[in-house]
Amino acid sequence: MTNKPSKSQNTVWHHATVTRERHEQLNGHRGIVVWFTGLSGAGKSTIAHEVEERLHRLGCRTFVFDGDNVRHGLCSDLGFSVEDRTENIRRIGEMTKLFVGAGVIALTAFISPYRRDRERVRQLVGDKDFIEVYTRCPIEICESRDTKGLYQRARAGEIQDFTGISSPYEPPEQPELIIDTSLESLERCAERVVVLLQQRGVMITPKGN
C-alpha cells in the first residue's frame, strides 16, 4: 500500500454518476419494457425472441425474460395462485425497471393474466417506458399448438389454475399494440413491434445529425 490512507472524514462519497441517460447514450437507444401478454401457446416467447434477434442486429442491447429464466430462478418460490401470480409479476416488474435503468430493451413473455398486475407494472416502470403487446390468439388454436403439452395436462386435471381452462385471462383494454398470431406471420408480428419501437423514438439519433 503506497497510497496515503484516506481518512474517513476526508473520503469523498461518490454516488451514481453513470446515470440512465449515460447508459442510453452509450447504447444508442433508450431503455424500455416491451411486455407481451397472452395465453400459453399464443406465441409471446417466440415473438419476443424474434424481436430480440432483429433489435440485436440493429445494435440494440436487449434481454428476454420468460418462464425459463425467471420461474426457475427469481420466482422459484412462487406457484400459480392469484397471490403468487401477483407477486411473480411484481418482481418481474421491479427487475425490468432496473434493466430499463441500465438502458436495456427488456422483452417479457409471461401470460400475466390479470389486468391489475400489468397496470401496476406500467405505473412502476412509467407509462412512457412501457409497451404492452397483446399477443392475441384464439384458445382453440393455442390448444391445438400445445407445444409443451400443457393444455392436455390441464384438461386432464394434472395442472391446476391453468389460464384459459381453470383460471381467467383478462385481455388488455388499451394495449400499445395488438398482434394476432393466428392471422399474422411471426415475421410480420415481430416487424410491427420493431416499427412501433422506432416510431416511439427508442433509437437515439446520434448528436449532430
Next chain:
Amino acid sequence: MTNKPSKSQNTVWHHATVTRERHEQLNGHRGIVVWFTGLSGAGKSTIAHEVEERLHRLGCRTFVFDGDNVRHGLCSDLGFSVEDRTENIRRIGEMTKLFVGAGVIALTAFISPYRRDRERVRQLVGDKDFIEVYTRCPIEICESRDTKGLYQRARAGEIQDFTGISSPYEPPEQPELIIDTSLESLERCAERVVVLLQQRGVMITPKGN
C-alpha cells in the same frame, strides 16, 4: 393484414437466438458479477460507483445494485431477519445472473453478512463469473463515518439486527480481492478492481488482433 396467415402447425418456433455470447460480443466484454461485501459504511456502494464510472469510460455495459434500488423495489417485502436476508441475497443473486446473461458487468453493494448466502450466489452464478470483493474497514471507522446515521440509531436500539452491532458479519475466507478503505484511497481501491477484471479477461480482445 396483407401477410398470409401462419397456421399454427406451420409456425416455426424460434427460441433464444441472441445468446449470452452474442450479447458479450456486441458489448466487447464478458458479463460478470462483482460482489462487494462488508460492513455498513465500509464504502461498498461508493467504490462500486467509482468502478462503474471507470468501466463506463472504457465503453463497458455496467449496472450497480444497492439498497437504494433493490431494497425499495424487488425486495421491498423483506426485512432484516436471517431468513429475510437470505431471501434478499438469493433474489439479488438470481437477478445478477440474468444481467450476466445479458453481457452486463453487474456490481453489487450489499452488506451480505452471511458466508453461506454469498457462497450460494457464487454457486448459482458460477465460479468464473463471480468476483467477491471484501470491502474491509474496522467497525470503529465505519461507525465514525456513519454517513446515514445508522450506527447511532442502532446503538440507541432504534434499529434491530444491525450488522456489526446486534447481528454478525462473517468475512469472506477466500475472496478474489480484499480492499481496505481505511488504508487505501477510493481511487486506489477502484483501480484495483478494474485491474483485476482486466487480468481475468473480462474485456474481449477484438477478433483479428
